[in-house]
Amino acid sequence: MAEPLFIDRTIRYDIVAHCNLSCCGCSRVAPFVSANITPLSQFKNDLIFVSKYVNFRTLRIIGGEPLLSKDICSYLKFAKDIKFAQSVSLFTNGALLEQQQDEFWRLIDKLYVSVYPILKDKLNLRSIKEKADNNSVELIVDYSNDFFEHVIDYPIPTGKMIRNIYVACKDKRFCNTIHNGVLFRCATAPYIDEYLNKIGYNANIRFLDGLRLEEARNMTAKIYSYLFSDTPLNCCQYCVGSTGRKLKHRMLSKQEMSNPKRTKTMENSLSKKALWFGIIEENFRVIINRNVHVKRLLKPLLYLRRKIFFKGGRSPF
Numbered sequence: 001m002a003e004p005l006f007i008d009r010t011i012r013y014d015i016v017a018h019c020n021l022s023c024c025g026c027s028r029v030a031p032f033v034s035a036n037i038t039p040l041s042q043f044k045n046d047l048i049f050v051s052k053y054v055n056f057r058t059l060r061i062i063g064g065e066p067l068l069s070k071d072i073c074s075y076l077k078f079a080k081d082i083k084f085a086q087s088v089s090l091f092t093n094g095a096l097l098e099q100q101q102d103e104f105w106r107l108i109d110k111l112y113v114s115v116y117p118i119l120k121d122k123l124n125l126r127s128i129k130e131k132a133d134n135n136s137v138e139l140i141v142d143y144s145n146d147f148f149e150h151v152i153d154y155p156i157p158t159g160k161m162i163r164n165i166y167v168a169c170k171d172k173r174f175c176n177t178i179h180n181g182v183l184f185r186c187a188t189a190p191y192i193d194e195y196l197n198k199i200g201y202n203a204n205i206r207f208l209d210g211l212r213l214e215e216a217r218n219m220t221a222k223i224y225s226y227l228f229s230d231t232p233l234n235c236c237q238y239c240v241g242s243t244g245r246k247l248k249h250r251m252l253s254k255q256e257m258s259n260p261k262r263t264k265t266m267e268n269s270l271s272k273k274a275l276w277f278g279i280i281e282e283n284f285r286v287i288i289n290r291n292v293h294v295k296r297l298l299k300p301l302l303y304l305r306r307k308i309f310f311k312g313g314r315s316p317f
């Protein structure tokens with residue numbers, strides 16, 4: 001069998017669908033999905049299957065809130081052993097970090113903690129930092145004060161608008177996700193049915209949008225063309241991706257949780273500025289990628305931008 005194809009991207013594995021917070025604007029609509037933890041056997045099968053065909057730069061264990069799995073170390077241990085990606089990182093809101101055993105800290109390379117205002121005074125970041133340092137874990141702390149509109153509760157009116165939003169959407173590159181035996185191009189796609197059904201649709205688009213991880217001819221080519229496709233997903237009809245308007249971060253009220261239907265319009269969900277910047281950036285990126293020399297010249301600048309974007313002044317360390 002041929003060597004697996006290396007894809008220079010991060011791939012997420014959502015091991016927990018639900019969350020212990022209920023952020024308004026959660027791109028994964030985690031506050032509205034039923035509690036579900038991917039069985040360890042499914043996680044193992046998926047990684048074994050995909051690693052036969054492709055490898056990634058980073059495997060990101062994420063959720064919902066991944067630390068809601070009491071067996072998190074078994075997932076991390078398997079992910080490290082199988083060498084599915086060059087490194088293994090974990091994303092968390094930090095609420096359950098203090099409860100983790102020493103083994104947890106030994107199994108991760110990189111830890112991202114999104115500190116939301118509701119947890120800001122409750123997290124002991126000094127102690128988290130100490131544990132990370134003692135275990136050579138790269139710690140990235142992000143203070144997430146702003147959120148953005150993402151999933152909307154009415155279909156976007158025109159195909160042209162869906163296409164423009166898709167072109168500008170960064171999630172299709174940064175949020176490729178595996179969840180329970182299916183590969184998805186973004187982190188919204190696995191869960192949108194559950195949200196739409198809660199607000200009165202009879203949606204069944206999850207399997208139209210995902211690529212099932214089961215044996216088929218030319219699987220490497222299938223995975224590659226699925227991940228790099230120019231065609232919007234079906235769920236893009238109900239999502240403004242990374243072009244949503246800014247929202248102040250807050251928890252949803254009990255009433256909003258039980259009745260998520262909102263009365264927003266396209267005008268107050270979409271940021272035109274984010275849309276046009278996104279389209280320009282995407283076109284620019286395509287041109288750079290086609291030209292190897294320009295790409296090489298710009299690489300240090302892009303690296304610097306990524307560092308500043310994730311860390312710049314926002315980490316207390």
Ligand code: SF4
Nearest residue numbers: 019021023026030064
């Ligand atoms: S912590 Fe993350 S996954 Fe949980 S509700 Fe907030 S944004 Fe969604």
Ligand code: SF4
Nearest residue numbers: 169171186236239241
């Ligand atoms: S716009 Fe489409 S690709 Fe982007 S996050 Fe939404 S559903 Fe996913």
